[in-house]
Amino acid sequence: xxxxxxxxxxxxxxxxxxxxxxxxxxxxxxxxxxxxxxxxxxxxxxxxxxxxxxxxxxxxxxxxxxxxxxxxxxxxxxxxxxxxxxxxxxxxxxxxxxxxxxxxxxxxxxxxxxxxxxxxxxxxxxxxxxxxxxxxxxxxxxxxxxxxxxxxxxxxxxxxxxxxxxxxxxxxxxxxxxxxxxxxxxxxxxxxxxxxxxxxxxxxxxxxxxxxxxxxxxxxxxxxxxxxxxxxxxxxxxxxxxxxxxxxxxxxxxxxxxxxxxxxxxxxxxxxxxxxxxxxxxxxxxxxxxxxx
Amino acid sequence: xxxxxxxxxxxxxxxxxxxxxxxxxxxxxxxxxxxxxxxxxxxxxxxxxxxxxxxxxxxxxxxxxxxxxxxxxxxxxxxxxxxxxxxxxxxxxxxxxxxxxxxxxxxxxxxxxxxxxxxxxxxxxxxxxxxxxxxxxxxxxxxxxxxxxxxxxxxxxxxxxxxxxxxxxxxxxxxxxxxxxxxxxxxxxxxxxxxxxxxxxxxxxxxxxxxxxxxxxxxxxxxxxxxxxxxxxxxxxxxxxxxxxxxxxxxxxxxxxxxxxxxxxxxxxxxxxxxxxxxxxxxxxxxxxxxxxxxxxxxxxxxxxxxxxxxxxxxxxx
Numbered sequence: 317x318x319x320x321x322x323x324x325x326x327x328x329x330x331x332x333x334x335x336x337x338x339x340x341x342x343x344x345x346x347x348x349x350x351x352x353x354x355x356x357x358x359x360x361x362x363x364x365x366x367x368x369x370x371x372x373x374x375x376x377x378x379x380x381x382x383x384x385x386x387x388x389x390x391x392x393x394x395x396x397x398x399x400x401x402x403x404x405x406x407x408x409x410x411x412x413x414x415x416x417x418x419x420x421x422x423x424x425x426x427x428x429x430x431x432x433x434x435x436x437x438x439x440x441x442x443x444x445x446x447x448x449x450x451x452x453x454x455x456x457x458x459x460x461x462x463x464x465x466x467x468x469x470x471x472x473x474x475x476x477x478x479x480x481x482x483x484x485x486x487x488x489x490x491x492x493x494x495x496x497x498x499x500x501x502x503x504x505x506x507x508x509x510x511x512x513x514x515x516x517x518x519x520x521x522x523x524x525x526x527x528x529x530x531x532x533x534x535x536x537x538x539x540x541x542x543x544x545x546x547x548x549x550x551x552x553x554x555x556x557x558x559x560x561x562x563x564x565x566x567x568x569x570x571x572x573x574x575x576x577x578x579x580x581x582x583x584x585x586x587x588x589x590x591x592x593x594x595x596x597x598x599x600x601x602x603x604x605x606x607x608x609x
Numbered sequence: 610x611x612x613x614x615x616x617x618x619x620x621x622x623x624x625x626x627x628x629x630x631x632x633x634x635x636x637x638x639x640x641x642x643x644x645x646x647x648x649x650x651x652x653x654x655x656x657x658x659x660x661x662x663x664x665x666x667x668x669x670x671x672x673x674x675x676x677x678x679x680x681x682x683x684x685x686x687x688x689x690x691x692x693x694x695x696x697x698x699x700x701x702x703x704x705x706x707x708x709x710x711x712x713x714x715x716x717x718x719x720x721x722x723x724x725x726x727x728x729x730x731x732x733x734x735x736x737x738x739x740x741x742x743x744x745x746x747x748x749x750x751x752x753x754x755x756x757x758x759x760x761x762x763x764x765x766x767x768x769x770x771x772x773x774x775x776x777x778x779x780x781x782x783x784x785x786x787x788x789x790x791x792x793x794x795x796x797x798x799x800x801x802x803x804x805x806x807x808x809x810x811x812x813x814x815x816x817x818x819x820x821x822x823x824x825x826x827x828x829x830x831x832x833x834x835x836x837x838x839x840x841x842x843x844x845x846x847x848x849x850x851x852x853x854x855x856x857x858x859x860x861x862x863x864x865x866x867x868x869x870x871x872x873x874x875x876x877x878x879x880x881x882x883x884x885x886x887x888x889x890x891x892x893x894x895x896x897x898x899x900x901x902x903x904x905x906x907x908x909x910x911x912x913x914x915x916x917x918x919x920x921x922x923x924x925x926x927x
């Protein structure tokens with residue numbers, strides 16, 4: 317029976333990426349919107365925030381949420397909403413730059429290790445093994461203690477840490493691409509290694525790299541807040557979400573529980589959004605992962 | 610089996626050596642001004658140390674390769690990780706006191722994680738696409754997104770506000786009073802296990818879905834076996850291998866995450882030791898913790914590999 321099932325007469329469905337995202341992965345699309353919202357709020361923080369993040373108002377100390385202060389005020393009378401908004405700015409800067417740098421490192425190591433294989437691969441993979449046997453947070457604490465606290469150090473350390481770990485994912489993608497006919501074809505007509513890597517390998521391992529970047533943004537933000545929480549993050553008075561949950565703020569949380577709520581909710585929302593958005597991207601970009609969750 | 614274990618241990622050697630070099634080089638990266646900082650902090654320390662003493666204590670007055678061999682041979686031959694710069698006590702002594710607490714916390718977190726993850730993951734798979742499945746999956750993504758230190762903070766702050774209850778801050782070792790110790794460790798264990806349970810739940814569900822579609826499961830159903838038998842004996846056991854791998858891979862997460870959790874619940878484990886050492890720039894302790902944790906993670910991963918043979922008879926240890 318070779319009958320072809322007649323296709324039902326449907327409206328022509330838009331196949332643009334964003335349309336597919338909304339249609340197939342509404343939760344992921346929502347995550348993307350939340351991320352975009354935080355990005356915009358973070359970038360335009362000085363214009364969005366109702367107060368300055370460090371504006372001390374002794375008369376307004378420890379006030380609960382109100383119309384004047386949506387998220388309440390802290391022990392110095394600083395507006396928590398404004399601090400959270402400026403916190404978004406820091407998170408966006410650190411998250412995006414460290415994730416971008418990490419993805420670059422993952423890409424470089426993964427492509428070199430995966431494409432050349434053999435001894436290069438073996439040596440690189442053993443180094444990655446050794447590196448990955450240390451818990452991220454322990455490495456962060458040690459390296460930040462060596463470099464001293466500060467934004468550039470934190471971005472660099474997080475990027476290196478996550479970049480080396482993530483190289484595994486890129487490598488496995490490269491290993492499968494390497495054996496494809498079009499790569500062999502390019503090799504046999506004498507294309508240079510650089511050209512093969514740039515024109516043939518890279519475009520085909522781009523989907524996992526994009527997904528890697530997206531999920532890394534969330535990981536970086538979480539790791540940075542963990543460091544700030546331990547007092548090793550961006551030094552005060554910078555209002556990072558992590559530092560708002562730690563230090564002197566903790567002693568006042570028992571009188572003003574709203575102090576614990578706002579930064580934590582911001583963190584959870586951003587990480588939740590990157591997770592669902594990353595998952596959706598992976599499902600749409602990587603046909604092998606379709607249908608699994 | 611024994612040959613396999615020996616070969617695996619030998620294969621671990623290059624990784625171990627590389628890890629020790631990473632640890633060593635990190636200490637070498639200490640810039641000089643940190644030594645100055647230690648000197649300036651010396652006024653509050655019990656005994657006075659000169660710059661040369663500190664450099665010598667860090668072994669930085671010799672060529673780098675000599676320092677490495679001196680350092681590594683002390684570890685290999687005598688199990689000597691050096692002495693604390695401030696207290697002058699052996700690092701191994703500090704570690705011996707703290708390591709069991711970290712492992713206990715990690716173990717509780719692991720048990721909590723699995724107790725939450727396995728039943729929900731299995732339920733989610735056998736009732737795929739039902740409301741329960743959607744709820745379970747949303748719950749797991751949410752657990753993944755909640756930072757453990759925030760969850761920990763809430764667990765400390767809100768019960769205290771609502772019921773005036775707060776966790777005890779005086780740590781009781783397990784062998785002194787098991788009941789008091791457990792009542793202290795369970796809450797941090799749950800907080801630490803929450804993130805682990807989310808990841809494990811998702812993978813359990815995915816693997817169960819895959820296994821449930823296999824022919825031998827259909828055969829088991831066709832033979833008329835009960836649901837419990839099919840799920841537990843036939844499906845779960847086969848779905849477990851990737852889950853065990855994942856749990857093994859989470860070992861660094863548990864140990865690292867413990868650093869933050871014990872800070873909140875004031876549990877004197879390795880994390881607190883490390884943080885204190887970082888604040889005091891006590892480098893021998895930092896390298897000691899760094900190295901021991903790395904080796905522990907490698908051994909856990911080895912144990913995970915060895916456990917495959919128990920779960921799956923098809924995996925022969927050769």
